[in-house]
Amino acid sequence: MVERIRLFSQHVFFIVFMYGGRFGIHLGSALPCFSCPFVQGCAGHCYLMALQRTHVGFQTAFEVFFSSAFVHVLWPFALFLILFLPLSKLWCAWLCPFCLFQDWITLIRKRLHIREFSMSRQVRNRLKPVKYILLALLILIPLAIANLGLHPDWGLPFCQICPARPILPLFTGNVSNFHIDMTNSVTIGFTATAMILTGVFLAGIFFKERFFCVFCLLALMHLFKKLSPFRFEKNVHACTGCGNCEQMCPVDIADVHLEKGKNHMPGAVDVLTQDCLGCMNCVESCPVDNALVFKWFDFKIFSSSRQYMTRKWSSK
Amino acid sequence: MLLDLWKYLILICVPVIGSFGPFLVEARAADHTFWNKDMLHLEFAQMKKHPNGQVSQTFIVHRPENQTDKISVLFQENQRPEVYTVPLDQNTFSIFADKPSSIRLFVFTRAGQTHHVVHTDMVLFGKSRSLALRTLAKPSEAAVLKTLPHIFLVGSESYYWHQTGIPLTFSLKTQFHPLHPVRFHVADNHQIKPLAADTLNPLQFVYTPSHDKQLRQAGSTAVKHNTVFTCLAHDKKLYHLAYTFQLHRSRHAFENYTAGAIALAGGFLVFAGWVIKKRKTPWWKE
Amino acid sequence: MKIGIDVGSTGIKIVFVDQTRLIWKKVVPTKPGQSSLVQELMNQGLAACHAQQADILKICVTGYGRNLIESSSKVVDEISANAAGITLLTQGKARTLINIGGQDVKIIKLDHQGRVTDFRMNDKCAAGTGRFFEMAANILDTPLEEFHVKEDVEAVSINATCAVFAESEIVSLLAKGISKYSIIKGINNAVAKRIASLAGSGHLEEEIYIDGGPARNSGLIESLEDALLCDIKTAADPQFTVALGALFAD
Amino acid sequence: MTPVSSRLDRLKTRTKNLVQTELETQTSLIRNHPDYSDSLDPFIKILQQTFFIEQFIEQSSKDIVFTPCIQAPLELFHAAGLQPFKLACGSFAVQNMAPLHLPALTCPMIRSISGLLEMNQTEGIPLVIPTTCDWVVKFSELAGLYEKTDIHFMELPHLREEERSAKRWHNEIQLFKTWLEKRTGQKIYSKNLLRSVKLYSRAFELHDRLIRLRRKQIVSGLQYALIMNAMPYQDIEIWMAAVETFVIGLQDTGIRKIPVFLSGSPIVFPNYKMLSLIENAGMAVTADDICTMERTLQGTVAYEDASEFALLKALAQRYHTACSCPTFADNHRRINAMVHTLKQYEIKGVIFHVLKGCHPYDMEASILEMRLKDQGIRFLKIETDYVKEDEQNIVTRLEAFNRTLRSIEQ
DSSP, X not given: OHHHHHHHHHHHHHHHHHHGGGGXXXXXXXXXXXXXXXXXXXXXXXXXXXXXXXXXXXXOOHHHHTSGGGHHHHHHHHHHHHHHHHHTTHIIIIIOHHHHHHHHHHHHHHHTTOOOOOOOHHHHHHHHHHHHHHHHHHHHHHHHHHHHOOOGGGSSHHXXXXXXXXXXXXXXXXXXXXXXXXXXXXXXXXXXXXXXXXXXXXHHHHHSTTTGGGTOGGGGGGGGGGGSSEEXXXXXXXXXXXXXXXXXXXXXXXXXXXXXXXXXXXXXXXXOOTTOOOOOHHHHHOOSTTSEEEEETTEEEEEOOHHHHHHHHHHO | OHHHHHHHHHHHHHHHHHHHHHHHHHHTGGGGTTTTTTOOEEEEEEEEEOTTSOEEEEEEEEOOTTOOSOOEEEEEETTOSOEEEOOOBTTEEEEEESSEEEEEEEEEEEETTEEEEEEEEEEEEOOOSSOOOOEEOOHXXXXXXXXXXXXXXXXXXXXXXXXXXXXXXXXXXXXXXXXXXXXOEEEETTEEEEOXXXXXXXXXXXXXXXXXXXXXXXXXXXXXXXXXXXXXXXXXXXXXEEEEEEEEOOSXXXXXXXXXXXXXXXXXXXXXXXXXXXXHSOTTOO | OEEEEEEOSSEEEEXXXXXXXXXXXXXXXXXXXXXXXXXXXXXHHHHHHXXXXXXXXXXXXXXXXXXXXXXXXXXXXXXXXXXXXXXXXXXXXXXXXXXXXXXXXXXXXXXXXXXXXXXXXXXXXXXXXXXXXXXXXXXXXXXXGGGOOOSOOOOOXXXXXSHHHHHHHHHHHHHTTOOHHHHHHHHHHHXXXXXXXXXXXXXXXXXXXXXXXXXXXXXXXXHHHHHHTSOEEEOSSGGXXXXXXXXXXX | OOOHHHHHHHHHHXXXXXXXXXXXXHHHHHHTSTTOOGGGHHHHHHHHHTTOHHXXXXXXXXXXXXXXXXXXXXXXXXXXXXEEEXXXXXXXXXXXXXXXXXXXXXXXXXXXXXXXXXXXXOTTOOEEEEOOSHHHHHHHHHTTOTTTSOEEEEOOOSOSSOHHHHHHHHHHHHHHHHHHHHHHTSOOOHHHHHHHHHHHHHHHHHHHHHHHHHHTTSSOHHHHHHHHHHGGGSOHHHHHHHHHHHHHTOOOOOOOOEEXXXXXXXXXXXXXXXXXXXXXXXXXXXXXXXXXXXXXSOOOOOOSSSSHHHHHHHHHHHTTTTOOOTTOSSOTTHHHHHHHHHHHTTOOEEEEEEXXXXXXXXXXXXXXXXXXXXXXXXXEEEEEOSOSTTHHHHHHHHHHHHHHHHHHHO
């Protein structure tokens, strides 16, 4: 049930984000999801573009930080927060077009009865810092261009290697991002990396559900989760440790399963982690009533129920 | 595919034309001897982002010999009728923009019987809350613009991203018919080349800027400027007209789709192979 | 007039109560044919109190044989009866009650209103129970009331708390010529240890009372106080608390 | 001199008669119960048949495989076309046949199982043993089965939350599947497996309905025990049909007793001593976490995709992490499910049943007691075995426990 609503929402927003611009929808350039600016006629695009440029057209010199022009750096961020806060991680699994693309591929794999590639908790944990490294580079490289004389072709470093950039424009019939740009060594380096990474991610997405989300920078939105009314709570004293949540999680989050709370403190613990996509697969497969709850302020969006779980899996 | 062929054609043609170029220039030398010493022309100098968010573009003005008149600088913004003037500070002046502005700029003067007009278009992406300083031109001055003969770039007055390898069409706007057949030349990094006239319209000239190695090596925002100029005679007056514009490196000319496909397939196959090999290892066997 | 009967495993205890005043009590050893035995006891009681059958308002029965008595008007389990009895006798001061019955030991925790909050009971084994003392008293030829050791004697260590094995152990100790009182002290200590282990880790809330037949053995109470590290009080008429409580348990 | 074999035959005949008597006594007890309904007959019939394995095999359309614990996935048996036979026995009489070399403090269940196997001609019936408690691990050796039959051990990792143990267990499930395939000579395809998984999910949904009825005391603890005890000896579809019939015929008597949670060692037909004593003491077992009752069905299997790997992984996980067998080392969350059920259905007391010699449950009792009492839940541990003689002692405690529960309700 919830899964179907989610798929419906994903498709609606896919159409809105990818083609909305053609119908006059403009949602700005600070969306907390992978709506790609390289898609012509998109209804607004990913915040990472703004974050890398920090100022439209140019990288930001240090002096701008101490000037009134800095408001233009802050404005997209404010917009990003305004958009992000009410929905929080729901942006990922319910709205993000790239997430839907990955789901389609996974659907094909599941239809073919090909099993998933398993990633151990250790590998997952080792991959966790990658996002932070990427975020640091994303901010440091444009600063280095503006202030330290780094070659300007390093601009938009993330977009240049992001697999969504070649893939998403395909849905508007645009294949022009599949090339290696021979202009100079920097562009060759970036575009070649982009092509290889796209190949790797296409294979990765095929063999591992939502493989790209492991590296998705927007997942770092969880840094602001405290500000959001959206909560994912676990009633640690209800959990029997069956591990369904971890098993059904598309990104194999172990924290929800292993969270035990602190020293017998009663009540709910926040278990929204950086990788969480808000897809609610875990809640759907949790057999304990109210052990996992998605909340918006105090309103329960969806909480686990044995009856729901039993019914869902026996009718599947 | 057609696009590709076209690109290869250019890649082949450029060196061919390049090797013949010097002879052609020699042949037409008489037509452009006034370049530099006898002509008003503009040079794009530094573009700067100011801490308050304004953007400024500075120009250096190269004066013609025997200049008698004052050099006027007039511009219009975003295709609006207001005409602004900018004072010249020695040989430089700067235009400020507080918002994204498409600017149409004229610099002109008179040296004896010779009228000099330089025209250019550009876009400045200002983003500021403090208004850029503007001085409205006197109506008499502004009225000149209407009759001022000038070269213009056909069809792309506000499009600022001119790239090497992509043909640009120039034409002429005058209140009179020039006496002689019109010839356009282009000054590209002190090399003067004549432009071929459009076969259908003798007053339209096509210029395909050749790829520039330096631009290729520099970043995608790097620019150089070229000037298209001509000399007209009418009513015992000589008109030296120029159009200066900025050129970026070609965006798409060097894109190699075959190499891209190979890299993509390589990445896919290597990763998929690794996954399959890894899972084929039966860790559950005794 | 109400009658409370505790049909235990070793003794049948009977009390006659007028309002809340105990007017007659008796204990006899349990024998086969409990039902007729109880009837006989009631007749004795009626005679002693100069009362008629019609004066009996209520007959409350508890203990192992409680379901065998046909004339009962109320049947109560002995844990609840015991709790009610001790609450009545101590005006609700008791928090913990140790009952040593004929064949079991119970530790009962009570709240302010005399309700049972928790209890422990040994499994089917005579170790540390009245039966055990009975056996010891027989071998040593000493009544239970004299198990209190005044002299300062060294306690002998008795390992077996199983009634059967302890018996042979005591006999062999006697054969070695060890003094009777050393053995008695040893028995008391062994039983106290056994009860303490039943009480378990849960600390016992004071005030602690003890009842049941072996509560007459003040030596055992001393040993228990030692083992549990707290004061223990003996209920008045320790043998009859349960029978009395049967009347007042709700 | 009487030859050994004929002496054995005499013993066998006598034991069979004793078992028959025991079964009849227990069955008539159940049948005379006021809320007995005829729709329970199929379950009783199956349970009675399980004591006479030769006849059971004759009547069964599928080959049978013994398994003592609940960790061997029932879905896999089903997908292989085999009938699991749960080696759990609650008969006291059958202990007469138990080998004499069993240790004095043997778990009564193991003693009975050994007797049951001795009493019947069971040579050649394969056996799957998940290595749960020490008794289960050692019993095949004690019962002298090593030479007689094909035994497949599934080494159960005693850690539930570690990834490495999950992998090892997944491995064991994979090997178990291979073993089943070898036994039947037929491959288990993922589509067969998927069908079985779905079937058991449906069974669990039905079970869930049954549990909810039980929580409302419409189904009594005894009825429930019968139904669940009978499950691992039957084709699941037949069982489901029988349960459906039972549920349809149910009538709410309206009687509500004090609800208690029963936990601890397995309760198997015909040893319903604890259940009937609790009921007689005025309480109703509305919930439990006993592996022959509520934990017989481990729950719905949630799988990622329908590939064999994913299905086996999901099954492995379901029969491992979802299990709260006391033999697990990291079993501290076992209390969560219990407390959750207690709170949800307002049950105030837990009765913990320990079979004498069942050490894992005995060890767990004290820990559970401490933690449950912290939460204000009454706890009563009762240690007993299959004999009837200690009933009076237990009844005394149960009645007093009932009183303490009633006193908190007031």
